[in-house]
Structure formats: C-alpha cells, structure tokens
Amino acid sequence: MPNFDYEAPKTLTEALELMARPGEVRALSGGTDIIDQLKNNRRNADLVVDMKRVSDLTKIESDESGLRIGSAVSCSEVHKFTIENDRYSALSESTELIGSVHIQNRASVGGNVCNAAPSADTIPALLIHEAIAYTASAEGTREIPLIDFFAGPGQTVLEKGEVLKEIGLPTPSKNTASAYLRFIPRNEMDIAVAGVGSLIEIESSTQIVKKARIALASVAPTPVRAYTAEEYLEGKKISIETINEAANLAVQSAVPITDVRGSAEYRKELVKVLTRRTLNICVERLAE
Amino acid sequence: MTKKQIKTTVNGVHHEILVESTWTLLETLRDQLQLTGTKEGCSNGNCGACTVMIDGKSSCSCLVLAPEIDEREITTVEGLSDHGHLSPVQDAFVENSGLQCGFCTPGFMIAATALLNENPDPSEHEIRLKLAGNLCRCTGYDKIVRSVQDAADRMKKG
Numbered sequence: 001m002p003n004f005d006y007e008a009p010k011t012l013t014e015a016l017e018l019m020a021r022p023g024e025v026r027a028l029s030g031g032t033d034i035i036d037q038l039k040n041n042r043r044n045a046d047l048v049v050d051m052k053r054v055s056d057l058t059k060i061e062s063d064e065s066g067l068r069i070g071s072a073v074s075c076s077e078v079h080k081f082t083i084e085n086d087r088y089s090a091l092s093e094s095t096e097l098i099g100s101v102h103i104q105n106r107a108s109v110g111g112n113v114c115n116a117a118p119s120a121d122t123i124p125a126l127l128i129h130e131a132i133a134y135t136a137s138a139e140g141t142r143e144i145p146l147i148d149f150f151a152g153p154g155q156t157v158l159e160k161g162e163v164l165k166e167i168g169l170p171t172p173s174k175n176t177a178s179a180y181l182r183f184i185p186r187n188e189m190d191i192a193v194a195g196v197g198s199l200i201e202i203e204s205s206t207q208i209v210k211k212a213r214i215a216l217a218s219v220a221p222t223p224v225r226a227y228t229a230e231e232y233l234e235g236k237k238i239s240i241e242t243i244n245e246a247a248n249l250a251v252q253s254a255v256p257i258t259d260v261r262g263s264a265e266y267r268k269e270l271v272k273v274l275t276r277r278t279l280n281i282c283v284e285r286l287a288e
Numbered sequence: 289m290t291k292k293q294i295k296t297t298v299n300g301v302h303h304e305i306l307v308e309s310t311w312t313l314l315e316t317l318r319d320q321l322q323l324t325g326t327k328e329g330c331s332n333g334n335c336g337a338c339t340v341m342i343d344g345k346s347s348c349s350c351l352v353l354a355p356e357i358d359e360r361e362i363t364t365v366e367g368l369s370d371h372g373h374l375s376p377v378q379d380a381f382v383e384n385s386g387l388q389c390g391f392c393t394p395g396f397m398i399a400a401t402a403l404l405n406e407n408p409d410p411s412e413h414e415i416r417l418k419l420a421g422n423l424c425r426c427t428g429y430d431k432i433v434r435s436v437q438d439a440a441d442r443m444k445k446g
Contacts, residue, residue: 006309006355035351036332100421105345188420
C-alpha cells in the first residue's frame with residue numbers, strides 16, 4: 001500500500017481542520033472503496049481521515065420532516081432502519097444488495113455517494129426522494145440537491161476540505177411507493193449493468209399519478225433522472241399502457257457506453273424493462 | 289510512515305500494539321499477531337477468505353486499516369473454539385465435510401457464525417444470500433450450506 005497518514009478525529013471541527021490540511025486528504029468511512037483504490041493507485045492520499053468516530057456523522061434519524069442519514073452510517077444500519085418503514089422501500093432494497101453482507105456492514109451510504117460510481121446502487125434510491133446533500137468545510141456548510149452532486153465518473157462537486165455530512169430525504173406523501181431493481185448476470189456480488197429506482201404517488205380515488213420520480217444507474221457518466229418519463233406519467237391514470245410508455249420514454253435519458261458488462265443497446269433495453277418492473281412493483285405496493 | 293498505538297481485543301485477548309497507518313487489519317492479524325487462520329484471497333473484498341468479526345459484524349479484514357480497530361473487538365477463526373472444544377459451526381463443517389482444500393473455510397465459518405448469531409433459523413435462500421460474499425473455488429457449496437443448516441440445528445439443541 002502507498003504511504004499515507006491516518007487520523008480518527010472525534011469531532012466534526014477536528015475532522016474539518018484535518019480535511020483542510022495541504023496535500024491529498026481523503027475521508028474514509030467504510031473504506032470498502034477507498035482502501036481498494038489506494039492499494040491499486042486509483043486514488044492517492046497523503047492523509048486518510050476516518051470519519052466513523054465523529055458522532056455527528058454516525059446518526060440516522062427520522063421524524064415528521066424526513067429521514068437524515070449521517071454520511072458514515074453503514075448500509076446495514078440504513079437497511080435495518082428503513083426495512084420496517086415502507087416509506088423508503090427503494091433505499092431499503094438498494095442497501096441490501098451492495099456487495100456482500102461483509103461489505104454492507106462496513107460500507108456507508110455516504111461513501112457510496114461520494115465514491116460517485118455511475119453504477120452506485122443507493123444513488124437512484126436517494127435521487128427519487130429528491131435527497132439533499134448537506135456538506136461541511138472549515139469555511140461553512142452547503143446544501144446541494146443530490147442530483148447536482150456528481151461531476152462525472154468518480155467525481156463530485158465537493159471542494160478541497162469539504163465533506164458530506166448528512167443526506168436528507170423529505171418525508172414522502174401518503175400513497176407513495178418506491179422500488180429499486182438492478183440487473184446483474186449473477187444473483188449477488190456484482191456491479192449493476194443497469195439499475196432503476198422508481199417512486200410514484202397516486203391519488204387513490206382516481207388512480208392519477210400525482211408525482212413520478214425515476215432515476216437510472218450505470219447508463220450515463222453520472223446517475224441521472226428520467227425527467228421525460230416522469231413528466232409523461234404525472235397527471236396520467238396509472239395503467240399497463242402508461243407504465244409501458246413511461247418505460248419507453250425512460251430510455252431517452254440513458255446515454256450508456258458499451259463495456260465489458262454490457263453493450264449500450266442492451267443497457268437501454270434494460271432501462272426499459274427495469275423501469276416497467278419497478279413501476280409495477282410500486283403499483284403493487286400501493287395496493288397492499 | 290507513521291505508527292499508531294492501538295488497543296484492541298482479539299479473540300478475547302487484549303493487545304496494545306503499534307501499527308502502521310497503511311497496514312490492513314489482515315496484515316496485522318497474520319504478520320503481527322501471528323493469527324494465520326485468516327486467509328488472504330483477492331485482497332479487494334470479493335472473496336471473503338479474510339472475513340473476521342469486528343464488534344460481532346462480519347467484515348473483510350483486507351478492506352480495514354489496522355488503526356481503524358482501535359477499541360474494537362475482533363473475532364477470527366482461532367477465536368471460535370473454546371479451550372480446544374470446537375464451536376457448533378466448526379463441528380458441523382467437520383461432520384458434513386463442508387470443505388475441500390480448506391482455504392475459504394475460516395472465512396465461511398466466521399460468516400456462518402455471524403449469520404447464525406443474528407438469525408438462528410435461516411432458510412436455505414438466506415444462507416446462500418448471506419454467504420454470497422464468500423467464494424469456494426473447489427465449489428463445494430452444497431456441503432457448506434448443509435453444514436450451516438446443521439450448525440443451526442446444533443445451536444438450537446444447545
């Protein structure tokens with residue numbers, strides 16, 4: 001492993017002072033991405049700052065205003081917290097399928113976001129809830145809509161010295177359901193060829209879609225929203241036909257590449273199929 | 289390189305040791321504490337050969353920095369038996385031939401122990417899902433799953 005220093009601050013103030021130090025300073029929470037990247041020289045560091053002992057970053061809480069996930073909270077903890085709360089089904093599903101249980105026990109949702117892989121499984125689940133990234137640096141704090149947080153594969157808009165503090169999800173309205181599905185060639189332990197998160201709110205008496213949110217993974221340089229499909233669905237009565245048309249339209253938001261995991265054409269087809277399936281799951285969930 | 293003084297409990301034994309910032313937990317266990325039961329496979333979190341428990345949670349020790357385990361409790365395969373008496377999971381792996389070459393076995397037994405501690409009565413589907421992070425290249429998966437099912441029965445009987 002290349003040489004670097006390690007610090008484990010106990011307070012956010014201390015952490016931000018360390019993050020502002022000269023040189024390449026990297027935040028670590030679960031470490032399941034960054035340690036592998038450091039080993040293989042895919043990212044470098046002069047100093048690694050372990051965020052797991054900063055109590056502000058290890059809390060997960062929900063109240064009437066919404067859900068707040070500290071950036072160092074593990075996928076297992078987020079899964080456990082959301083599994084009994086059907087308001088966040090997509091997030092609960094995505095946190096249970098990242099890597100293995102050994103990875104989920106260490107890896108944080110905040111780290112999945114900051115690693116900014118286009119294939120990251122938790123990001124579509126956060127985007128459909130219109131999550132906000134709350135950041136902090138020695139200079140102050142920022143609130144960034146999560147959709148604007150990504151600058152490219154592995155790149156975020158975080159500046160030198162700035163860390164993700166918390167991810168906030170506003171409470172979904174009643175009659176809202178969500179789902180996340182990804183396609184991988186095996187059953188577990190793989191990276192999404194494509195992933196789709198969907199959320200719909202339906203007026204129960206008329207079956208009219210009041211709100212639709214669809215987000216795609218692994219089909220663009222960053223995670224993306226399928227705005228055209230969302231706009232089409234809103235105001236329409238939910239039916240097999242409208243779901244199929246929304247699935248067709250979602251493909252317009254995908255600009256995939258061809259790589260070892262799949263061709264661009266195949267990924268577009270997957271977006272269609274997974275959008276349809278996630279919307280159908282949402283409808284089933286709303287009927288329960 | 290900077291060294292860090294850490295306090296950790298490994299298999300019930302307290303250690304105060306100096307570790308390099310860049311060492312992994314796997315390196316500290318094997319090279320510093322001579323606990324070579326934990327194996328190095330892929331070194332990137334895919335194979336699970338290096339699985340240990342950190343505060344009871346199964347984790348890949350190749351993806352943990354040694355200084356991260358300050359004030360944490362580690363359990364390795366050497367910590368499963370009690371004064372020479374094999375644990376129910378170890379007994380079940382022996383009785384059901386849940387191993388061929390044995391390289392993946394320490395990781396599987398730790399993963400199985402962590403699983404059964406959390407869920408004493410897992411279905412076959414749950415066992416296969418929760419052990420998906422452990423690879424056996426001899427591919428004796430059926431016997432491994434049977435071993436875990438048998439271990440669950442043994443633990444229920446006490």
